Amino acid sequence: MSSPEADIYAARGYGSRPLGFGARPGLVVVDFQRGFTEAGFPMGGAPMVDAAVRNTVPLIAAAKRAGLPVIACVNGYDSPRAAPHWKAAPVFDLLQGSPAVELDPRIAAAGPDVVLMKTAPSIFFATPAAAILTKERVDTVIVAGCITSGCVRASVIDAFSLGFRVMVPEDCVGDHDPVAHAQNLKDVERRYADVIDAAACLDAIERWRAANDREG
DSSP states (O other): OOOHHHHHHHHTTTTOSOOOOOSOEEEEEEOOBHHHHOTTSTTOOOHHHHHHHHHHHHHHHHHHHTTOOEEEEEEOBSSGGGSOOOSOGGGGGOBTTSGGGSBOHHHHHHOOSEEEEESSSSTTTTSSHHHHHHHTTOOEEEEEEEOIIIIIHHHHHHHHHTTOEEEEEGGGEEOSOHHHHHHHHHHHHHHTOEEEOHHHHHHHHHHHHHHHHHHO
16 A cells, blocks of 8 residues: 555656656666675675675676676775765775775676766766767666665666666665665655666566567
8 A cells, every 4th residue: 555655746646657668778887886885894784785786796797698888886086085075974985996996896797898986976977977878879777786865866866867768676776774775766766767676677688689689
């Protein structure tokens, strides 16, 4: 049963239609770096993030088999002075060249096509991510990564604002807090994105691959 809050939004037309996949998908992987995935770091070790990493590896493999672009990013800075006014103190330790800024080994082994270092929440802010996807004729962006309530949400909103269809596989994104994770997914689903799962993304990628193999 829908909550009263959800009914209030639905009554005003939010979430009234699904987006669906367009003509060509691409995958962006946000901040699956050791500083967020490993328990030895202050912001790392959340079980939901670990599960999201494991679920994202097959997505990367499927996209690469299909010849679709995979862009990963890490959050990092040349020096603490390069960072914005974060309210999370450990972010200022995400310095380029430090272990916390390295891709999680599972993501690195999967071999993203492009790895960017970003200095703001969104993978699209002041990076070439959008230009790369546009060059690749992508119209649908699958967003995986962490943290759901922070950099993932920011990336979803920017992808939407740039004119892409946006798909968020809920089992390929993670947060420190399951409640924040669920609330933010529900909110972006009302406005900006389809919230689906890894299986639906894999199916869409494989269908795209099969259709384009036949055309080839």
